[in-house]
Amino acid sequence: MPVPGAETDVLIIGGGPVGLTARALLERWGVRVLLVEKHRELSPFPRSRLVNVRSMEVFRQLGLTDQITAAAFAPEYGRIRFRDTLYGRDFATAAMVGVNAPVPESPVTGAVTSQDRLEPILLAAADARVWFGVELIGLAEETDSVVALLVNRHGGEETRVRARYVLAADGAHSTVRRLLGIGTTGPGALGDVTTVVFDADLDRWCAHQPAGVYVTAHGSFLPLYPEGGWAWFGPTPEDPAHTDWPGLVSRALGPTTEVRAEVLRVQHWVMNAFVAERFHRGRILLAGDAAHAIPIVGGLGMNAGVADAHNLCWKLAGMLHGWAGPRLSETYDTERQPVAHQTLRQAVANTRLLLQVQNRRRDQLRAGEASSARIGLPWSEEYFAQLGLVLGVAYDSDAVLTAPGTPPEPSESGTDYVPSTAPGHRMPHLWLTPDSSTLDTVGEWFTLLTPDPAHWERQATATTAWPLRTETLPYEHIGLCGLGPHGALLIRPDGHIGARWVDRSPSDATLRHALTTITGQPR
Incomplete structure (x- = not known):
């Protein structure tokens, strides 16, 4: 519960995976942390579904990999399949490298798991204070601290908290970013999307050909949990208030199936694509979607936010404990912003290539080609590896010591990853x-x-x-x-x-x- 006049070393705004990861990392450093989340509880919605191999390395450091894996799908679900309808056969497929099976470049394997399974594990990983149902409404930076004005959304009481630093992990519509007046660059909103969570017995079509995502011409299907549950997502119809969601999902399952979807929840959202113009101002820092909104195709967004927290938390700990100078936080922006732009480019490319596959298939069907006809993918099997982007990131900042006159080695991009011990890697x-x-x-x-x-x-x-x-x-x-x-x-x-x-x-x-x-x- 909010305490008037509370103080803390780091105030985290936002209780999603990024904020919860930062809370766990900072507690390990012996930093006093307070996390506030405007909702009453953790999100019950599945949302992000992929923990990539680099994030799993971070969670290994926190001792959480066994718990995450136990709640996740088997590795063979680390695959994407393309079908006309969920009832139909694959006309294309690709593995998610680093998730579908172990890779020699890492001691861990990524996982397909829903965000509502991941967040409770992260919450339990630390004992630092968490206030649910508390929203940030104001910030004032002073010489050596930040004063945050918070409001209890259920009782209306206002509380001031003084923190040495504020870490904003409050999503793509970040209140902190708005209060600071920080702009964004990038395509912006790519479109309105709807996610429908439903129950249906689909084992007869999917049990022997598992996947984390089934992309069809009528939207995408995602198995939610190993024990059951599904989600469909696609473009939001023109009149969502009067849409027959069970009928829409059932038609996307296939014309010959008699399965009727039992709709449990419907959520409308905007697929954003942008990077904040800066990731910090004074003692206030942005992370995760507050710093960069990444389209979901390829599963890069949440994982980029986990990497933000991993990059930032040791720097905050050093400045708070006195073994790092006050300007070390500036290297967070220097190091992570180029990665965010690179990640955004890859995710936008993922989205466009996925649409190419769907459009080519529609063209085939309209031309009367047999449903068994194959389609040439606009990428290779390695396309979904992305190990270069996940493991090959290289930093160039004052927090990396290179030999005089020796420029840092360039960061890999896309699928190519070559291990390197050059500084920054x-x-x-x-x-x-x-x-x-x-x-x-x-x-x-x-x-x-x-x-x-x-x-x-x-x-x-x-x-x-x-x-x-x-x-x-x-x-x-x-x-x-x-x-x-x-x-x-x-x-x-x-x-x-x-x-x-x-x-x-x-x-x-x-x-x-x-x-x-x-x-x-x-x-």
Whole structure:
């Protein structure tokens, strides 16, 4: 319940997956957190349905992968199928790489699961305060804090909360973004969409050909939970108030089926496509859909928001605990905004290509071609991999230390992913033991990964101002990491490489200088 005059280190606005992930990460850092959500409870609507392999790596760090997987579909549901109707046969199909089966580039596999199954797991992952039914109506930034004006939506009481920082994860229609007057760039609204949640026995058509999404000429079908439940989504009709939703869904199932859909919920929404012009102003930061609204095709939106939180939370913790300078938060905008634009371009391309398939199929049917006719996909089987975008992100900012005169390696895009230990890149996954990955050495600390810990020991003991752990890299991996026998990688808490020394350190102050530079902490 709201407490008058409450104070906190970080005030999170919004209780979706991004806000809940940030709450769990910040609590692990020992940061005082208060999350407020304007609705009375977590959303009961399925909404986002894909946890990609990079998000699952973040959730592995939080110890949540087993719970998420237990509530999710089996890996074979990580596939998209194209049909004339749900009753019909596939005329095209593609795997979601990294979800459909394990990939050697990661210790985890993504999952097809509904957002209303994911959010309770994230809520239970931390004990930090959560106020439901409380809405933000005003913000005032002061010298070293932000004062938020909140209102209880059920009683009307107003409460002021003072926070050192505010993290806005309040969706595409963000109140915080509006209050700050931050504009957006991009296509904007792509169209009005309706999601219909319904019950029907569809096993006879889908049980032996599972998929996370069935795209038809009459909208898309999504199985919601392993034990049952379905959703249909498509363009909103001209007169939604008088639409026969059970009839519409039943017609999309197929003309010969006698199945009648039992409609449970109908939700109208707008498919937005934009990126905020900036991700932070002073002590107020935007994340998730508040920072970038990504079309749903390809399942990139929520996952980009989880990556936002992972990038930002260690920086907030450093500034609050005193081992990072106050300008470190500026690197959040520098690093994540280019990724948001790249993700938006990919998602818009996904949407256009999906429409191409649907339009080509309609043309075939109108021309009287047999329903068994194949259609050439406008992409390869690798199209839905997107590992380059998911795992290949590279940051270029003051929080990455590159050799003088050495530009950072470019980030991969689309499907291509080549593991790299160049500064700015995500640390590649390599098995250290049968159960432990290089990614498992990352946590609420910086990691110095080296084949020669003794060589770096004196430097490491002189860096007590920062959370730092030293981990041994087996010699069998030094070639893959581009290191000599005395080299080292300095990995940031978000798993991205902050600095690399191919062999011996140039001086006894090398490691301290790197941490000072990356964290923006004055000497």
